[in-house]
Amino acid sequence: MTKxxxxxxxxxxxxxNLKMADLRTALATLPLGHVKTLLASGNVVCTAKASPVELKSMVEALLRATFGYEAWVIILDQDQLENIIRTCPWAADDATTHSYITLSSDPAVLDELAQHGGEIDGVEISRLSPEALAWPAPAGGTLDSPFSKLSARPRYKSTTTTRNLRTLVKCRDALAE
Known part of the structure; x- marks a missing residue:
């Protein structure tokens, strides 16, 4: 079983809007083990015999059928998640700056985001892996940050999601339990 x-x-x-209890109930119908949801923003840790591609397909199909929305997920195994956290150049617990990680199922999309983000004055971006890039934003100004506005464009919706580094650390810690 892979974590x-x-x-x-x-x-x-x-x-x-999904209640995490409803999400756990739905996920219990899939061949997954040790399913746990974290926070209320759609973070799940689990074990599965499936490959990442198979798991992505199963979860997206389940979400679409059960909750009736155009669902997209990003899947990381435990080693990928650990590598992303370890290589992030910004702190998870800085009170003035929040460290964000944009995850993608399509590395070419992150290449494009990194290129366009790098063209914005004052934006710092660090590619952490084929699946992730990091960027800092002032505390309280995340949604107004130029990179947040860029990455929120509809063209990136089906292949990306962004999480605070603290959230990734919580997921990593839950996988270690």
Whole structure:
């Protein structure tokens, strides 16, 4: 069994509201073990015999059928998640700056985001892995940050999701339990 972190895109922020208890109940119908949800923003840790591609397909199909929305997820195995956290150049616990990680199922999309983000004055971006890039934002100004506005464009919706580094650390710690 492989340990995975599953990150749902766009729930409990833009009109798609899911209770984590309902999500756990739905996920219990899949061949997964040790399913745990973290926070209310669509973070799941679990074990599965499936490959990442198979797991992505199963979870997205389940979410679409059960909750009736156009669902997209990003799947990371435990080693990928650990590598992303370890290589992030910014702190998870800085009170003035929040460290964000944009995750993607398509490395070419992150290449494009990194290129366009790098063209914005004052934006710092660090590519952490094929699946992730990091960027800092002032505390309290995340949604107004230029990179946040860039990454929120509809063209990136089906392949990306963004999490605070603290959230990734919580997922990593839950996988270690």
């Amino acid at each position: 995975y972190a599953v990150f749902l895109r766009g729930i409990n922020v833009g009109g798609i």
